[in-house]
Amino acid sequence: MAHEHQHQHQHQHQHQHGHAAHSHDPAATPNGLPEILDLDAALFAPHLTALTGRIACLAGDDVRNIVDLGSGTGTGTFALLERFPTARVTAVDSSPAMLERLASAARGRGLGDRVHTLEADAGAGLPGVVDADLVWASASLHHLDDPATALAGIRAALRPGGLLAVTEVDGMPTFLPEGGEPGALESRCREALDGLHAEQLPHRGADWGSLLAAAGFSVEQERAEPWELRAPLPEGAGRYAYLVFERIRGNLVGRVSSEDLAALDRLIDGGPEDVRHRDDLVVRSTRETWMARPVQGG
Numbered sequence: 001m002a003h004e005h006q007h008q009h010q011h012q013h014q015h016q017h018g019h020a021a022h023s024h025d026p027a028a029t030p031n032g033l034p035e036i037l038d039l040d041a042a043l044f045a046p047h048l049t050a051l052t053g054r055i056a057c058l059a060g061d062d063v064r065n066i067v068d069l070g071s072g073t074g075t076g077t078f079a080l081l082e083r084f085p086t087a088r089v090t091a092v093d094s095s096p097a098m099l100e101r102l103a104s105a106a107r108g109r110g111l112g113d114r115v116h117t118l119e120a121d122a123g124a125g126l127p128g129v130v131d132a133d134l135v136w137a138s139a140s141l142h143h144l145d146d147p148a149t150a151l152a153g154i155r156a157a158l159r160p161g162g163l164l165a166v167t168e169v170d171g172m173p174t175f176l177p178e179g180g181e182p183g184a185l186e187s188r189c190r191e192a193l194d195g196l197h198a199e200q201l202p203h204r205g206a207d208w209g210s211l212l213a214a215a216g217f218s219v220e221q222e223r224a225e226p227w228e229l230r231a232p233l234p235e236g237a238g239r240y241a242y243l244v245f246e247r248i249r250g251n252l253v254g255r256v257s258s259e260d261l262a263a264l265d266r267l268i269d270g271g272p273e274d275v276r277h278r279d280d281l282v283v284r285s286t287r288e289t290w291m292a293r294p295v296q297g298g
Contacts, residue, residue, distance in 0.1 A: 058221065063133040069140050076138050088114045090117075095119075103117050135164045147215075148214065151216075189252060189264065222290050241283070
């Protein structure tokens, strides 16, 4: 995540998978992005709890030193602090504004002494980070220009036997009923965004299992899971859908028809079709995870 996290286009993209942790361009203004990420975290909290439980099964109980790579507003940071109550987290992001927001939230939760922030570009290594028990990279690796270099830096930061947990998403979440025109509109928007990301984020949808193996990791677990929320939806689901559609709308000019843009506008214009007023939303997002360890002596 919660949640479509670079250059300005990457900020525009980050919310679309609505997950919690991202790399950020220090120069870009994350307009609306923090709220999207926080809503994603709240809506999918039970799913994230299950995921950190799987991580704990592999990582073991004695996890003290965690790195949250592309930490965003801190969804992963706080979930891992809860899962591993004796651990400290180094939250890494290239956006000082995001890091300050995260640090402030940590202080507000009484967790300030368990969170250290590091302003760094994960693609250029993790300066000063050594002997990490766990590195969590949620929806952040696909933003990197050179995954091989980034994975080498992560491997160097992990202690022998340490665990890397990678989570990626398969695109923007979907909200509208399938089988009719609303769902077809959403499919066309999603396809257009996938084309945009293929141009601007070439590692989106990469085969991370192969990349991890090539970087000297042994993949211990790989899984794709549909995360789905149906009625009665948690509070904030309509707002989440609204912010996602509002944010992608600008990216779709020239990539979908004027009719589709007009239909998209009706989803966010406050009228009867506005997603904040609908009772037929279903929030769907597919999360792919890889759990891997450095190969010893490799």
